[in-house]
Amino acid sequence: MGHKNVCFNCRKSYNQGTDWDNIRESKCPECGALMKQVTHRFRPPKQSDVKKWNVAKFLMEQGFLYHHVWEKVFKNEKGEIYALANYAEYPQSMREAKEFVEKYKEQAIIE
Numbered sequence: 001m002g003h004k005n006v007c008f009n010c011r012k013s014y015n016q017g018t019d020w021d022n023i024r025e026s027k028c029p030e031c032g033a034l035m036k037q038v039t040h041r042f043r044p045p046k047q048s049d050v051k052k053w054n055v056a057k058f059l060m061e062q063g064f065l066y067h068h069v070w071e072k073v074f075k076n077e078k079g080e081i082y083a084l085a086n087y088a089e090y091p092q093s094m095r096e097a098k099e100f101v102e103k104y105k106e107q108a109i110i111e
């Protein structure tokens, strides 16, 4: 599975290698800022679409790195997950993003 490096300053993403376990932090070739690593599922908005970039940045800062998020998580009495269903769609607007983060916060990837 590949991943992408994202620069919020330049609003660009760069495809990187496929070895998700061995990713390294890297700097943006244009501005030198440290980039954020997300999964290849991230679809970068148009460079001029600042609103959508802000939504993506917000989601990433909250630990949603465009990995699969499950709409339904079934747990038994002990709290162990026994089933997962339906991938949730990543939101496009800030309002939806805030709801998304609240709803799925247990599935965030905290570094």
Ligand SMILES: [Zn+2]
Pocket: 007, 008, 009, 010, 011, 028, 029, 030, 031, 032, 033
């Ligand atoms: Zn940059």
